[in-house]
Amino acid sequence: MANSQQQINFSTLRSTIHTWLENRLSSEALTWITETSEKLEMGTEDWEFFASFSGVPQKTGKELLELSEQEGKQAENLRRGWQPEHWSVDQLGRTYLVLSIANKGKDDFLDILEKTFISSDMNEAIALYQSLPVLPHPEDLTKRAAEGIRSNITSVFNAVALRNPYPADFMDDGAWNQVVLKALFVESPLYLIDGIDRRANEKLAGMLADYAHERWAADRSVSPELWRPVGPFAKGDTIDDLKKVLTHDDELQQQAAVLALSASPSDQAQALLDEHPETVDKVKEAGIDWNTIGVRFNKK
Known part of the structure; x- marks a missing residue:
């Protein structure tokens, strides 16, 4: 915390x-x-x-x-x-x-x-x-804030989760991870969550990868923002997940994969990026960052 x-x-x-x-x-x-x-x-x-x-x-x-x-x-x-x-x-x-x-x-x-x-x-x-x-x-x-996160009213949840530094500053990892997961579930934008990068953690990365697998298995789309907290901890099977995202038809998905892989310390991640130089160069030349992806995705 x-x-x-x-x-x-x-x-x-x-x-x-x-x-x-x-x-x-x-x-x-x-x-x-x-x-x-x-x-x-x-x-x-x-x-x-x-x-x-x-x-x-x-x-x-x-x-x-x-x-x-x-x-x-x-x-x-x-x-x-x-x-x-x-x-x-x-x-x-x-x-x-x-x-x-x-x-x-x-x-x-x-x-x-x-x-x-x-x-x-x-x-x-x-x-x-x-x-x-x-x-x-x-x-x-913190307990009161957690009640807000559990609210079934999206606008109340957003009041705690979005543009609010309180969760990142005071919630423990368990509660914080629920903030991010629920934001994805109710389709609230991750780029508006204060501290989304600072509070990234390995357990959350695993939970998000599992959530992506569930969505894919149900033939449902996955927000490109999901991979933002995953990137710094991406390795092994998660690199395979990002390979799938990198070859997606949607350009936003490709860009998200590039950013996530670029944040990974894994040699596998760098090797995968090296296989897609054109996509990587486009992201760099256009100055694409996670906020760019978040804004564009949530305008769709």
């Missing part, structure tokens, strides 16, 4: 979020969320937090946040890998209110947060799971 989250300055985080909201909300909505945050920070009954959290969209609207380039850099500086530019204004507002009760004792905060998760509707759950990387006590939220 790569438990390497940087120390977050929560005062600066809240101040920055407030500024982003100030630039997007009406004066009435801003006054409401500012005063509500101040009340929550001073201490209120739990039901008051639940009611305020639930009512955010009615006050803020649901417009896309669309952070500027400078604001995106601020987010990255506040928390590595944090990508709220894809959030909506109400999701940011809800995160702001959650952070308003962060000064409670650890047990009280986690208790209120868990109750909010349990009672949340789909949109509230998405906002909560997206906020995981910027919440206090992240090491105590």
